[in-house]
Amino acid sequence: MTNKTKYSILTAIILIAVYGINFFQDKEIKDEAVSVGELPKEATKTFFLPTSTTGQIVHHNGYSLSYNEMYEQAEWVAYELKKEHLSKNDFKRPYFEIDNAVKTGAANWRNYKKSGYDKGHLCPAGDKRYSKAAHDETFLTSNISPQEHKFNAGLWNRIEQKTRYWAGRYNGVYVVTGGVLKGQMKTIGDEDVAVPNQFYKVILDYNNGKPKVIAFLTPHQDSKQPLYNFVVSVDSIERLTGIDFFPELDDEIETKIEASNDYKNWRF
Numbered sequence: 001m002t003n004k005t006k007y008s009i010l011t012a013i014i015l016i017a018v019y020g021i022n023f024f025q026d027k028e029i030k031d032e033a034v035s036v037g038e039l040p041k042e043a044t045k046t047f048f049l050p051t052s053t054t055g056q057i058v059h060h061n062g063y064s065l066s067y068n069e070m071y072e073q074a075e076w077v078a079y080e081l082k083k084e085h086l087s088k089n090d091f092k093r094p095y096f097e098i099d100n101a102v103k104t105g106a107a108n109w110r111n112y113k114k115s116g117y118d119k120g121h122l123c124p125a126g127d128k129r130y131s132k133a134a135h136d137e138t139f140l141t142s143n144i145s146p147q148e149h150k151f152n153a154g155l156w157n158r159i160e161q162k163t164r165y166w167a168g169r170y171n172g173v174y175v176v177t178g179g180v181l182k183g184q185m186k187t188i189g190d191e192d193v194a195v196p197n198q199f200y201k202v203i204l205d206y207n208n209g210k211p212k213v214i215a216f217l218t219p220h221q222d223s224k225q226p227l228y229n230f231v232v233s234v235d236s237i238e239r240l241t242g243i244d245f246f247p248e249l250d251d252e253i254e255t256k257i258e259a260s261n262d263y264k265n266w267r268f
Contacts, residue, residue: 029100030100033100033101034100034101034102034103036101037058037059037060037101037102038057038058038059038101039059040059040064041059041060041061043061043062043080044059044064045080045174046064046248047248048078048080048174048204048206048246048248049064049078049248050066050076050078050176050243050244050245050246050247051243051244051247052066052075052076052243053066053068053075053241053242053243054066054067054068054069054075056068056069056102056103056104058099058101058102058142060101060137060140061133061134061137062079062123062128062134062137062138063077063078063079063123063137063138063143064077064078064079065077065078065122065142065143067102067104067106067142068181069104069105070181071181071185071193071194072106072107072111072191072192072193072194073107073142073144073145073179073181073193073194074122074142074143074145074178075178075179075181075241075243076122076176076177076178076243077122077123077143077176077177077178078174078175078176078177079123079127079174079175080172080173080174080175081127081163081164081167081172081173081174081175082167082172083167083168083171083172084130085127085128085129085130085167085172086129086130086164086167086168087129087130088129089129089130089132089135090129091125091129091132091135091136093125093139094136094139095109095139096109096119096139096140096141096144097109097139097140097141098140098141099140099141099142099143101142102142106140106141106142107141107142107189107191107193108141108189108190108191109141109144110189110190111188111189111190111191111193112144112146112188112189112193113189115146115188115189117146117147117148117149117188117195118146118147118148118149118152118153119141119144119146120144120145120146120147120152120156121138121143121144122143122144122145122177122178122179123138123143123175123177124138124160125138125139126160126164127160127163127164127175145178145179145196145199146188146193146194146195146196147199147220148220148221148222150221150222151220151221151222154222154223155218155221155222155223155230156199156218158227159201159216159218159227159230162227162268163175163201163203166203166205166266166267169267170205170207170208171207171208172207173203173204173205173206173207174203174204174206175201175202175203175204176201176202176203176204176245177199177200177201177202178199178200178241179194179196179198179199179200179220180196180197180198180199180200180217180240180241181194181196181241182240182241183197184197185197195220196220197219197220198217198218198219198220198240199217199218199220200215200216200217200218200237200241201215201216202214202215202216202234202237202245203215204246211249211253211257212257212265212266213234213246213257213258213260214231214263214266215231215232215233215234215236215237215261216230216231216232217230217232217236217237217240218230226268227268228263228268231261231263232261233258233259233260233261234246234257234258234259235258235259236261238258245258246258
């Protein structure tokens with residue numbers, strides 16, 4: 001055996017060893033992230049979380065989500081938007097990162113590259129400006145869904161701004177958001193990330209003695225119509241998605257507020 005051959009074999013052994021070490025280190029990091037994500041955080045109000053149709057709930061510090069591997073995005077993202085969370089801090093936008101806490105593997109941000117769709121936040125960065133850590137946490141790929149730019153910057157943005165207005169007016173609200181992952185949908189990227197045809201946002205005011213809820217269901221296109229034209233009952237979104245939104249509420253309260261599409265108690 002020549003010295004050149006010996007050198008080649010030794011190099012190959014070293015490369016295999018380095019690859020093996022890196023593989024197991026990466027797996028340990030991934031397993032740790034998944035384990036941490038399975039645990040509710042200190043600020044997590046599990047009482048208000050919806051059911052998961054996939055059984056894969058991930059808890060971050062500022063929000064929780066139920067990941068749907070088939071469509072490579074969350075079926076819902078839920079969080080409390082407190083009045084004191086409202087801030088005009090203008091943090092620099094970070095790069096999007098893959099969410100390692102998703103056990104089945106969150107979609108890569110590269111799926112969106114040259115797709116023609118925005119990386120549409122489900123929990124908006126604008127709702128988490130009270131700290132840089134909370135703001136940057138919204139740039140995980142488990143918290144985005146493909147959205148047309150005009151919709152993302154238009155109708156969807158108007159609903160997000162109105163949600164912040166209500167959080168200030170009603171001393172905080174609970175928010176659940178997602179795309180409707182049903183029917184025939186376009187896909188983008190190598191991982192076939194689904195493009196929802198509709199999006200919803202459900203907002204619960206539970207801090208003022210008389211619980212009330214308002215729910216929006218919008219087509220995936222921009223509109224100049226008044227926001228109240230998109231108000232529907234929570235029951236109708238539950239039938240559409242298969243998600244039970246507030247299962248821990250007292251049955252009498254849940255039945256009453258989820259059946260109504262009356263928005264008169266909400267200041268537009």
